[in-house]
Amino acid sequence: MKILILNGSPKGEKSNSLKLTKAFVEGMNEVSDNSTEIVHLQEKNIKGCKGCFVCWKATPGKCVTNDDMTAIIQKIVEADMVIYSFPLYYFSVPGVLKDMIDRMLPMVLPFMEDRTDSVGSGSHPARYDMSGKKFAVISTCGFWSAAGNYDAVRGMFDHICGKGEYEAIFCGQGELFSVPELSERTDEYLGYVRTAGKEYAQGAITADTRAHLGELLYPKEVFEEMADASWGIDRRTGEKAEESLSFTRQMAALYNKNRYDGKDRVLEICYTDLGKTYQIELTKDGSRVLTDGSLTATTRIDTPWQVWKDIAAKKLSGTKALGDHLYTVKGDFSLMIHWDEFFGQDKQYSEPVPKNGALKKPQLAVLLTMWITMWIAVSIDSFVGSIITIGVCALMPIVMFKHEITLYDRLSAACVSALSVFALVTGNSNLACDTGDLAFGLMWLISAFTREPLCAAYVKYNYGGNEALENPLFVRTNKILAAAWGVLYIILAFAAFLMHSAGLNVVSLIVCNGCTALMGVFTVWFEKWYPAHIAEG
Ligand SMILES: Cc1cc2nc3c(=O)[nH]c(=O)nc-3n(C[C@H](O)[C@H](O)[C@H](O)COP(=O)(O)O)c2cc1C
Structure with a gap:
């Protein structure tokens, strides 16, 4: 099958949405033989539609503007499957993709037709044979959930592809796909997208996989706290904040208060080369970052800034770095032993049962x-x-x-x-x-x-x-x-x-x-x- 990916993100290859799209296609490729082409619309010369209808009357099927759109229409016509991949911009598609969609006018005939799927008040017949062509719409957005944000997008693609005639994956918290520190969770989500692609190629995405695709990457409060801290801007002054402080705030946001074990903790972290020390108070109500050192630390970490960043980005194993004395820990060590639990999220769905005869641990x-x-x-x-x-x-x-x-x-x-x-x-x-x-x-x-x-x-x-x-x-x-x-x-x-x-x-x-x-x-x-x-x- 010939798959054409129309990437509407101005970020091109760096697009978060494209990561999901690629995972989906990888899943399809596991069970079917496909060739894939990605068109980064941002790199193309696609001018806005002039609204002259020359493509309908004077030169039927041919636009008056001669740019890259002619070749793109040809690719759409020839593809067996078209995937629209894009970020949500102001609850709609980015301008570059909207320009491309407007310029698809030569692909339809001017005549008025009733729709059979009760979408809108009318439609135009296709100029080319589009029967059997498959469509998918894959997008990430910046808010904590995709729910409620995609109404306009849904409405538009119901018109373009036909209601129920296309597969859709919409995912909130999209910027997290670019954060290496969170790759464990985002990779897990991409794994579900891959499974969805495989199941799609085999017939249909299962309810179980759809449930996983509907999962939030992180709970709302955790995500919003992390997102707010990630801009590196002081909330009160609006000025640029110290990078190590923003980083520590993002780390603190990941604290899972459900794992509170009845003991209030104060994690003091000193970035030795920067000469900066922050305290993170961890209680049953959540976490709080202090810069004045006013609390008594229960655990203190002394680490060079880069070492801690590399550990967070999983470029360095934390336990190995500790064994190699790249950083030191004083005080209550239980926080370090259970780090992944204190700073990890509860699973929203139960762990999958071990498959294919996988054995339980020895006793x-x-x-x-x-x-x-x-x-x-x-x-x-x-x-x-x-x-x-x-x-x-x-x-x-x-x-x-x-x-x-x-x-x-x-x-x-x-x-x-x-x-x-x-x-x-x-x-x-x-x-x-x-x-x-x-x-x-x-x-x-x-x-x-x-x-x-x-x-x-x-x-x-x-x-x-x-x-x-x-x-x-x-x-x-x-x-x-x-x-x-x-x-x-x-x-x-x-x-x-x-x-x-x-x-x-x-x-x-x-x-x-x-x-x-x-x-x-x-x-x-x-x-x-x-x-x-x-x-x-
Ligand atoms: C101009 C602009 C408008 C945006 N509008 C929205 C929006 O309406 N709703 C939303 O949830 N996110 C919005 N976002 C956030 C993006 O959808 C989000 O960052 C997305 O993950 C980017 O995907 P990409 O990496 O594929 O480009 C907007 C971002 C920009 C730059």
């Missing part, structure tokens, strides 16, 4: 259950306990049917089963359990020297999945913890062996469980303390 509890069952059940009764433990290991693949099973789950199941068989055959439960301690410790310790330490394989999902493995701070924290657990269990294995040999079974039980509990407490403390300690620089 450390399942791995621990196998080991703990062995240590308790086998030490109570080597025969019954071993059978129970083998049964638990056999159940693991069934319980984890819809979950990812890690290498550590497999190793544990194999090791625990083998030790249980050993206890079953020999009746030597102490040796089986002590060897289990040693194997458990070795598995942790060896994992500390791999790319993905044992604990990281499970907790990485709380920190963005595999991306977390690129974060040196995350990996280092987990390596230390994995090594600590490994060393503890290797020591416990030998200690338990000696105690069992001396007949101190109960003492061994108390020492092993006591040490494990203490290590658990240490783990909870360390995984919070260590990143915060490193962040302080």
Whole structure:
């Protein structure tokens, strides 16, 4: 199919609306074979219609003005699909597009005809065969919602293309498509436009995709606060404001008060090279930027201006930059850990269900259950306990049917089963359990020297999945913890062996469980303390 995009944005390639149009066509191209041509109307020589009707009477089909419009009409006639892509200007189309539309007069015959779609009071028959031609109208506008702004546009295209004869995508908050800091959300929206294009090519856009296209990019208040701050103008004086202050205000506007956890916070951010410090108060009612430093900071960030801008624009990973000491954080570190929640928006629609057999995250509890069952059940009764433990290991693949099973789950199941068989055959439960301690410790310790330490394989999902493995701070924290657990269990294995040999079974039980509990407490403390300690620089 031949697709012709008529870009009516004076910004040409930089048009926000064109980003949506391109995404739509990309979606179509996924399922159909198309050639696409974009005509940037702003670059063309298109004069205004003279209203002389020469194209109707003296030279039928030919305009008296000889400019680029002749070629554009030819392209429209030849195209299988025409997409009008433009920004909303004063609740209508930009002048350049209106000029082009007016100059489409030679494309119709002068005769009066009744319309069959009850749009307006009459129409003119087409001069060329337009049957089967498809149309789409794609546009962004600057207000927080497209609703209510496109009445005039709808009315005009109902006349031009026919009511219900064209596809339309109208999106508010259009300027956000040019803000790299917000690309996560705008890319998500463009993804829905791509899906719409694909579904359109397959027959029709589904209700689900239409619902997504109707979503606001950001809630009204968040958008309006960000938009107001983005102009870099002081609201009271109307004068140009400090760039770093406007930027900080936009960041503050993104604060999601729904994520308020009962704790008022004051984020103090110092752009070290600019010598500017601002405070953002984060409360249940929203956020507020202060320039006088009158509050007591709960979290303070010291960062060069460019580093912070690059992080916001996703050119630099915030956690990696922190690990590399490009900026420092003092005080309450929980704000940094949950940054994406505090400064991200709630989903308006539920998360899509994982498709095509995508697996849920692995469960450390399942791995621990196998080991703990062995240590308790086998030490109570080597025969019954071993059978129970083998049964638990056999159940693991069934319980984890819809979950990812890690290498550590497999190793544990194999090791625990083998030790249980050993206890079953020999009746030597102490040796089986002590060897289990040693194997458990070795598995942790060896994992500390791999790319993905044992604990990281499970907790990485709380920190963005595999991306977390690129974060040196995350990996280092987990390596230390994995090594600590490994060393503890290797020591416990030998200690338990000696105690069992001396007949101190109960003492061994108390020492092993006591040490494990203490290590658990240490783990909870360390995984919070260590990143915060490193962040302080
Ligand atoms: C002259 C002018 C008039 C505008 N009129 C409106 C309007 O009536 N309603 C609206 O919501 N946005 C309006 N806007 C904002 C644009 O529609 C918005 O910035 C759009 O996303 C720009 O799209 P583009 O990048 O494709 O050109 C106007 C912008 C300009 C420059």
